Amino acid sequence: MNSPELNQVLVENIADLEVTATRLHMLGDALDGVIDENTQKWIDENNWSGEIDEGNWWIAPKGEGWYNPEDEESEGAFFEWTDFEDQSEDNYYVTQLCQLGKDKVGIRFVQDQIGRGQWKKIVSELAELVSGTGFLLEEKKLSFFLPVKIDQKVLASGLGDDDIEAGMKQYRETLDLLLKAKTAFDKVIARIKQVG
Numbered sequence: 420m421n422s423p424e425l426n427q428v429l430v431e432n433i434a435d436l437e438v439t440a441t442r443l444h445m446l447g448d449a450l451d452g453v454i455d456e457n458t459q460k461w462i463d464e465n466n467w468s469g470e471i472d473e474g475n476w477w478i479a480p481k482g483e484g485w486y487n488p489e490d491e492e493s494e495g496a497f498f499e500w501t502d503f504e505d506q507s508e509d510n511y512y513v514t515q516l517c518q519l520g521k522d523k524v525g526i527r528f529v530q531d532q533i534g535r536g537q538w539k540k541i542v543s544e545l546a547e548l549v550s551g552t553g554f555l556l557e558e559k560k561l562s563f564f565l566p567v568k569i570d571q572k573v574l575a576s577g578l579g580d581d582d583i584e585a586g587m588k589q590y591r592e593t594l595d596l597l598l599k600a601k602t603a604f605d606k607v608i609a610r611i612k613q614v615g
Contacts, residue, residue, distance in 0.1 A: 447512030453587050461594045476500045480601050484608035496530040496608055504559050516569045525566040533615040545607050552600035567593045
């Protein structure tokens with residue numbers, strides 16, 4: 420859609436827009452670092468397994484059916500940090516975190532014990548097991564996904580107070596939902612084992 424007036428304003432303010440875009444990318448890097456740090460602290464506090472690598476991570480509770488490389492388990496279920504339906508169209512990470520653009524970020528349940536065909540046959544049954552946990556069923560991926568939504572005003576207030584941790588408290592609260600959801604996902608894993 421062509422808008423001559425908007426194009427004119429953009430060009431007249433291009434230097435300010437460039438500075439803004441650079442700051443937004445820097446803020447995204449800082450938020451990504453806070454997510455990594457908080458995830459590692461959470462793993463340690465809750466005695467889960469996990470690996471964090473610059474904005475990518477997986478975590479799993481210890482127990483039967485869960486991926487645990489310390490016990491040399493080569494397969495098992497885990498949770499990973501990812502984009503909803505693997506879509507990443509937003510220009511800025513902060514837009515994704517606050518769900519103010521097209522995309523969402525969050526936590527996906529991943530399993531490798533059964534193939535997609537078997538999974539498709541039981542996914543509606545599994546969805547009943549995880550109802551009430553906050554996880555959504557991704558229509559394309561047919562995976563369970565827990566969206567993370569950081570309130571824009573809470574984040575802005577935390578950043579304004581130079582307390583990024585306070586601004587990201589909802590991320591930590593989302594991680595805590597995994598503790599409550601574990602029982603439901605233990606049932607999912609048990610059902611998967613019956614099928615596999």
